[in-house]
Each structure stands twice: as structure tokens, then as C-alpha cells.
Amino acid sequence: MPRPSQIDVQRKKLLPIVCQTFSELGYRRTTTAELAQRCQVRENILYRLWPDKKGMFLAAIDDVFQSRAEKWEQILVDLPNPKLRVERLVAYEAQHQGELGFYRIIFTALAETDDEEMRAALIRMYRQFHKRVSRQIRTDHASDRDRLPVSDAAWGLLGLATISNIIVELNLLGPRQRKQMFASVAQALVRDTV
Amino acid sequence: MPRPSQIDVQRKKLLPIVCQTFSELGYRRTTTAELAQRCQVRENILYRLWPDKKGMFLAAIDDVFQSRAEKWEQILVDLPNPKLRVERLVAYEAQHQGELGFYRIIFTALAETDDEEMRAALIRMYRQFHKRVSRQIRTDHASDRDRLPVSDAAWGLLGLATISNIIVELNLLGPRQRKQMFASVAQALVRDTV
DNA sequence: TGATAGAGTAAGTAGTCACTTACAATTATC
DNA sequence: GATAATTGTAAGTGACTACTTACTCTATCA
Numbered sequence: 001m002p003r004p005s006q007i008d009v010q011r012k013k014l015l016p017i018v019c020q021t022f023s024e025l026g027y028r029r030t031t032t033a034e035l036a037q038r039c040q041v042r043e044n045i046l047y048r049l050w051p052d053k054k055g056m057f058l059a060a061i062d063d064v065f066q067s068r069a070e071k072w073e074q075i076l077v078d079l080p081n082p083k084l085r086v087e088r089l090v091a092y093e094a095q096h097q098g099e100l101g102f103y104r105i106i107f108t109a110l111a112e113t114d115d116e117e118m119r120a121a122l123i124r125m126y127r128q129f130h131k132r133v134s135r136q137i138r139t140d141h142a143s144d145r146d147r148l149p150v151s152d153a154a155w156g157l158l159g160l161a162t163i164s165n166i167i168v169e170l171n172l173l174g175p176r177q178r179k180q181m182f183a184s185v186a187q188a189l190v191r192d193t194v
Numbered sequence: 195m196p197r198p199s200q201i202d203v204q205r206k207k208l209l210p211i212v213c214q215t216f217s218e219l220g221y222r223r224t225t226t227a228e229l230a231q232r233c234q235v236r237e238n239i240l241y242r243l244w245p246d247k248k249g250m251f252l253a254a255i256d257d258v259f260q261s262r263a264e265k266w267e268q269i270l271v272d273l274p275n276p277k278l279r280v281e282r283l284v285a286y287e288a289q290h291q292g293e294l295g296f297y298r299i300i301f302t303a304l305a306e307t308d309d310e311e312m313r314a315a316l317i318r319m320y321r322q323f324h325k326r327v328s329r330q331i332r333t334d335h336a337s338d339r340d341r342l343p344v345s346d347a348a349w350g351l352l353g354l355a356t357i358s359n360i361i362v363e364l365n366l367l368g369p370r371q372r373k374q375m376f377a378s379v380a381q382a383l384v385r386d387t388v
Numbered sequence: 389t390g391a392t393a394g395a396g397t398a399a400g401t402a403g404t405c406a407c408t409t410a411c412a413a414t415t416a417t418c
Numbered sequence: 419g420a421t422a423a424t425t426g427t428a429a430g431t432g433a434c435t436a437c438t439t440a441c442t443c444t445a446t447c448a
Binding site: 103113156164 | 220221222223297298301302304305306307308313316317320321324341342343345346347349350352353354355356357358360361363364365366367374375378379382383
Binding site for chain 4: 198225226227237238241246247
């Protein structure tokens with residue numbers, strides 16, 4: 001038996017480049033030729049790693065939550081005080097909103113929800129985000145009895161993050177205004193009392 | 195001078211069909227051939243009304259706010275009591291969220307914001323929505339001194355509407371849960387006191 | 389009524405791009 | 419070192435589709 005397959009390794013190696021490309025160019029303008037060039041391989045190599053272009057895109061969707069969650073862990077690792085944790089994450093998001101361009105992957109996918117696999121990937125992603133955000137609110141505001149159920153507040157925060165990405169992208173508000181908006185809306189959603 | 199041009203008339207006549215098609219199929223899967231067929235004309239006729247496919251799509255974006263705003267006026271026309279107005283709109287949106295599929299046009303456009311015309315059309319649209327929502331909150335809660343600035347609350351509501359559309363599309367919550375979530379988050383954003 | 393331009397028909401075309409195929413080179417196992 | 423699979427190279431292809439062209443028909447107004 002000759003040569004063990006390196007497919008998984010290479011998939012993992014190229015995924016960030018694939019992600020980055022889809023984030024920058026969106027789905028339509030990302031050609032398989034462009035992907036191959038950026039990955040410094042030939043096109044058919046990509047087709048050995050994923051069944052088709054859509055497969056590459058699905059892999060990118062699955063990576064969105066993954067990489068964001070890792071970032072969050074990094075931020076919280078040396079922050080034991082629960083009181084500050086949500087605020088810290090909110091501040092981080094307000095600051096770095098849209099920096100990685102991942103929202104573009106999501107918007108593209110959202111315009112293609114007729115496709116069952118797209119839908120499934122999106123559902124996975126949103127569920128993960130919602131669960132993660134809910135957990136954070138719950139553990140850090142454990143003693144408070146919120147008027148707004150934690151789960152609803154979490155959806156509200158996801159909505160806030162979405163519109164905030166849009167605001168950045170379209171320059172609808174200046175950075176300062178946007179951060180302030182983000183903070184005050186987030187507070188309105190998470191606080192039980194002012 | 196023979197035959198006055200009917201171009202504007204026809205543009206107006208076909209726009210709803212164009213909108214509907216982009217909403218159903220998204221940008222990629224909407225071919226000019228499909229558009230022509232649904233409009234019951236030949237392709238080149240469409241190209242006399244708009245310069246290219248993108249032009250048709252831009253027209254669709256511009257129509258999104260327009261038709262939504264008309265709907266809102268319709269709802270409010272026989273509702274003089276300010277106290278009920280915002281609540282009524284919120285209830286309407288919670289109920290009919292995503293029904294027209296317009297969100298798909300917006301998501302598609304959001305994935306193509308490198309294009310200056312796309313950006314411009316989106317900016318116009320969001321500005322209009324924000325202005326409209328702010329006005330509604332302000333007039334109907336005139337006497338309240340909100341902790342959350344009206345403008346921020348309006349952005350929050352746009353975010354809520356966005357995530358709510360996503361939730362419908364992906365079936366992330368059942369209808370009842372989603373409506374309840376919508377209501378309580380909206381309330382948290384608009385109320386000054388519980 | 390006839391000149392003029394708009395409205396409609398039908399076919400075509402050029403370019404793009406996802407995906408394939410055929411083949412050569414490499415490398416881990418026996 | 420023979421085997422057999424994996425990895426890499428290079429070229430091609432077929433389908434799709436945005437957009438065009440060349441033409442005929444029709445309605446208006448002087």
C-alpha cells in the first residue's frame with residue numbers, strides 16, 4: 001500500500017485561502033481559476049479536495065463560525081471577571097466589525113437558500129452563533145432576571161451585528177457613531193436595568 | 195414627429211415582474227432569457243428599457259423601499275392613534291416578514307458592494323428605511339425621553355428585521371417563537387420604561 | 389398619406405468558466 | 419526495487435448566457 005493520502009491536510013491548508021478569496025470577491029467573481037492561482041495549485045487539484053465550486057464555498061461557510069469562535073476564546077482567555085466579559089466581546093465586535101469580510105460569504109449564501117446544502121450550512125452556522133452568544137449572556141448575567149429572555153437577546157445581538165456589518169460596508173455611519181450605536185443597542189438588549 | 199416613446203410606461207409596467215423574478219431566483223439564477231419570458235417580451239426589449247442586467251437589478255433595489263413604504267402608509271391610513279402606530283407596524287412586520295422575498299435582492303446586492311452603483315443603490319435604500327423608521331418612532335413616542343437615542347433604536351430595528359428575515363428563511367424558529375422574539379426585542383428597543 | 393421612429397421578431401455570437409481528461413512524476417509501502 | 423496509489427502538469431471542451439444585429443411591422447403626426 002503506497003503513499004497515504006494527504007487530502008485532509010491539504011484541505012485544511014488551503015481552506016483559509018479559499019475563505020479569504022470568497023470574502024474578498026463574493027461567489028460570482030470568484031472563479032475556480034482565481035482560487036487555483038491563489039492557492040498556487042492547478043484547478044483540478046481543487047477538484048480533488050472538493051466535489052465542485054459549491055463544495056469549496058460550503059467549506060468556507062463552515063469555517064466562519066469556527067474562526068470567529070476561536071478569536072473570542074482568545075479574547076476571553078485572560079479575563080476571568082464575568083462582569084466584563086460580554087462587554088469586552090461587544091467592544092471587540094464593535095471595533096473589528098466586518099474586518100474579515102466574512103459577512104460577504106453569508107450574504108451570498110443567503111441569496112441562495114433554495115439550495116438545500118447552502119441552507120443546511122447556514123442553519124448550522126447561525127445555530128452555533130446563537131448558542132454561543134446565549135451561553136455568554138447567561139453565564140455572565142446569571143444572577144440577573146432579565147426582562148428580555150436570554151435567547152431573544154441573543155437573536156437581537158445577531159441582528160445588531162448584521163446591520164452593523166452593513167453599516168460599515170456602506171459607510172452609513174462614521175466609525176465613532178457606529179460604535180456608540182452598537183454599544184447602546186447592545187446594552188439595551190443585555191441589561192435588565194440601566 | 196411620429197409615435198411618442200412609451201419607454202417609461204413600459205418600464206413601470208415590467209418592474210414588478212422583474213422584482214418578483216430577482217426575489218425568487220436571486221441574481222445568478224435570474225437569466226435575461228427568463229426575465230424576458232416572464233415579461234412576455236423578447237430579450238432585446240428589456241435592453242431598450244435598461245442598459246444591462248445590472249441596470250434591471252438596480253431598478254429592483256430602488257423599488258424595495260418604495261413598495262414597502264406604500265404598504266406601511268396603507269396600514270397607518272386609518273389609524274390615527276399614535277400610541278398604536280409603531281406597535282401596529284411592528285406587528286405587521288413580525289407577521290409578514292420575508293413574504294415578498296425582497297431580502298434576497300438585498301443580500302445579493304450586499305455581496306456585490308465593490309460595484310459603486312450597487313453600493314449607491316443600497317445606501318439610498320437603507321437611508322430611506324432608517325429615516326422612515328426614525329420618524330415613526332419619534333412621532334409616536336414624542337413625549338418619552340428614551341434612554342436609547344431614536345436613531346440608534348431605528349438601526350436596532352433594522353437589524354432585528356434583518357435577522358428576523360434570516361430566521362424565517364432558515365426556519366431557525368417556529369412562527370410563534372419568532373413573532374414573540376420580534377415583539378420583545380422591538381419593545382426593548384423602543385420602550386423607555388417597561 | 390407618407391415619412392419617421394418606435395415596437396416587435398428571430399437568430400446569432402463572443403466570451404466566460406466550471407469541470408474534465410490524459411498523461412507524467414513522485415513517494416510510501418511490500 | 420517493483421507496485422500502486424497519490425500528486426502534479428497542461429490542455430481542452432462544452433454549456434451557458436449576456437448582449438447584439440438585422441430585419442419587419444406599426445402607429446403617429448405633419
